[in-house]
Amino acid sequence: MIGRLNHVAIAVPDLDAAAAQYENTLGADVGPAQDEPDHGVTVVFITLPNTKIELLYPLGEDSPINGFLAKNPAGGIHHMCYEVDDIIAARDTLRAEGARVLGTGEPKIGAHGKPVLFLHPKDFNGCLIELEEV
Numbered sequence: 001m002i003g004r005l006n007h008v009a010i011a012v013p014d015l016d017a018a019a020a021q022y023e024n025t026l027g028a029d030v031g032p033a034q035d036e037p038d039h040g041v042t043v044v045f046i047t048l049p050n051t052k053i054e055l056l057y058p059l060g061e062d063s064p065i066n067g068f069l070a071k072n073p074a075g076g077i078h079h080m081c082y083e084v085d086d087i088i089a090a091r092d093t094l095r096a097e098g099a100r101v102l103g104t105g106e107p108k109i110g111a112h113g114k115p116v117l118f119l120h121p122k123d124f125n126g127c128l129i130e131l132e133e134v
């Protein structure tokens with residue numbers, strides 16, 4: 001069901017510093033910061049030859065990453081995003097297997113303009129999973 005690794009997301013306490021570090025110290029292809037108000041985050045995408053890194057910073061008071069950053073003040077890996085062909089079919093299969101789909105269960109439009117859903121980290125070895133329909 002899952003296909004390519006679309007991105008690995010890292011929650012960071014200082015978005016400008018993290019973006020500059022990836023650009024200047026690691027020599028990566030770093031994009032501009034973009035606000036994602038529907039998701040409560042500001043993101044910076046870093047394009048690697050085989051996948052992307054998503055730097056995440058909270059946007060607004062109800063950001064879903066506030067708790068994670070409170071527990072991990074230095075930052076940390078927040079989620080993995082896997083590509084799927086059909087996100088509704090994937091959701092229904094996963095639910096039937098007992099996995100918890102977060103939020104309303106209806107896909108939202110993600111940072112790439114494509115539908116996304118999240119799966120509870122406690123159901124997947126402590127790793128929050130994002131699914132993106134490509």
Ligand SMILES: C[C@@H](C(=O)O)C(=O)SCCNC(=O)CCNC(=O)[C@H](O)C(C)(C)COP(=O)(O)OP(=O)(O)OC[C@H]1O[C@@H](n2cnc3c(N)ncnc32)[C@H](O)[C@@H]1OP(=O)(O)O
Nearest residue numbers: 036039041064067068078102110111112118121126127128
């Ligand atoms: C723009 C878009 C895109 O790429 O297109 C994005 O990525 S938006 C990316 C941001 N959006 C999202 O993450 C949306 C989905 N996320 C959520 O709904 C939430 O963040 C939850 C995953 C439900 C966690 O919420 P919250 O931290 O408030 O809950 P909580 O404190 O009760 O946490 C429940 C347990 O899960 C753990 N926990 C929390 N966040 C975690 C994470 N990212 N990875 C692994 N474990 C995690 C907590 O430590 C806790 O474990 P213990 O009980 O053992 O201490």
Ligand SMILES: [Co+2]
Nearest residue numbers: 009054081130
């Ligand atoms: Co993401």
